[in-house]
Amino acid sequence: MSFSDSPTLEVKDLKTYFFTKGGIARAVDGVSFSVGRGKVLGLVGESGSGKTVTGFSILGLVDEPGRIVSGEILYRGENLVSASMGRMRELRGLNISMIFQDPMMTLNPVLRIDTQMIEAIQAHEKISKDDARQRARDVLGQVGIASPDERLRAYPHQFSGGMRQRVAIAIALLNKPDLIVADEPTTALDVTIQGQILYEVQKLCSQTGTALIWITHDLSVVAGLADDICVMYAGRIVEQGSVNSVLDNPRHPYTHGLISSVPSRNRRGVPLAQIPGMAPSLLKLPKGCSFGPRCPQVTADCGIIPNISMLDKGRQLRCHNPLDALVSPKLKD
């Protein structure tokens, strides 16, 4: 299936800073990417890399002391950074929805599932309660919940963790959004449940053309699901491109380090390549390239923040001393 070329979402040079007592934390510092209809973008990074704040910025959910300082978030050409609160309310849940890591955070524990789902439909549409319930029932069935009629009358605590996450996903799907931002939705789940959920979202993207941003720290999930990938480190995207090109031939030393630290069947029992040290605090970032102190390729040039360089086929890279193709590990069996 092919969709029109104009991207559903375009983020341009987004900067979201947190103005704390300890100083300015540049959680998102000049991030640009775009997602097209029916495409899946994997946003990968470790804790504190700014991937969640990027997601929150798109939905307009950044709270004090955080603020979007500059940049544009274009949803079908409309800039969400300058959109009014009222306009954001219209868009959220109808055109853009979010799935959070912890479904207990999304679901209200004292309301039944049907109340919460019908509310989400009626907030955006003049529709009778019965019709809304009918749609809620259909969507619950779609995400693989058995006997949806009975389950609609249940409270969140009566569901298991995997079922709860599926309810949260069902609520995100209710109004057939154009864009879903999913923030580590399967991290807390078992692999078989994760497989069920990946199946549902994959079906949704290919059938309805929903664009999906999948935020995760798990490279192997992104490898199977996404079309494109952005690797974030300390608030900046260090490398981006198609999944195959980035994972088969990582050019940034951080991407390379991340891939080599994942246990893989080819290297069983052999010590894993490890990235020395740990991610820096956003309040005390090193000068120049933030990865410099942990980087095996570091040179004097790295004292200056590297610019984004464009490679072929939409690959982008932020590094003074990129690895060449030969150094990279061969992953294919």
Next chain:
Amino acid sequence: MDPNAQKQSIVTINQISKRFVKSLDLAGRIAQRFGADIREEIVYAVDKVSLEIQDGEVVGLVGESGCGKSTLGRVVAGVHEPSDGKVLFRGQEIDSLTGQDAQAAALKIQMIFQDPMSSLNPRMRVQDIIGEAPVVHGVVDSKDITNYVEEIMLRVGLDPSYARRYPHQFSGGQRQRIGIARALAVQPDFLVCDESVAALDVSIQAQVLNLFMRLREELNLTYLFISHDLGVVEHLSDRVVIMYLGRVVEIAPTSELFADPNHPYTQALLAEVPRLETRQRKFAPVKGEIPSPIDPPSGCHFHPRCPQASARCREEIPVLREIAQKRFSACHLNS
């Protein structure tokens, strides 16, 4: 093939069961007397599990949440008493030991937990967290403790100058190292690691996994490594045990298990593991979820989700049988 084959077993788990009973309160007992249909809720967390672990071996224990893997680990580590069955350490029944012998055996089996923040006392300095147990148990003299703690901290990759700090002053990976140091301080032979790297970032996880492998070489340790992450288990273990709803469904040497899983549950589990090498895959839905251990399905626990289930699977519990050398599986399809 296996160099550990001739060695003696360090820990033998013999028909261990662990039941958790939620007994009726007064109101419940009265209601029951008047004929209400309520009874005690019994969770069969671990159901007649037997396992032998050889000296120097790394055994990976895998299963989904609620399958009883953590409970089994805790029974082995002596945190929980088993409801039935015995745990033998170097051939001796741990329950039958008394006094000094019992204490010595308990010290030799240590446990490392998932969340170091909730398993380290936030009000104790690192030097006391690591140093308390070896002094109490007479492993080292109290006047040598500073040097001893320093030595252990170096061994797990912590800077000894941080010995006077508190746990909250460390990062997640460092805290996990403190947990490992505390376990090592009493010079154990056997470590039960319960999801010990699950909460860590990928690059930190690699560091801690490498530490586990280095310590195993240096100190000749044996691990029972409990994890839901098959990638980690595949990397680290010599042998893998797969559990489902309290029962062991398959035991096999790691490479054989991943190359040729026998039990339908193992096959389903392995098919779902995301891998870096698989791109743009078509995900397929897996049937159902893990049922509640309060009311498990009859016969083979896996039959409601099993694509190959027959009438026999609903009635008869399959026993764990040897299907090839060193390979065990509990499935009726093998007979």
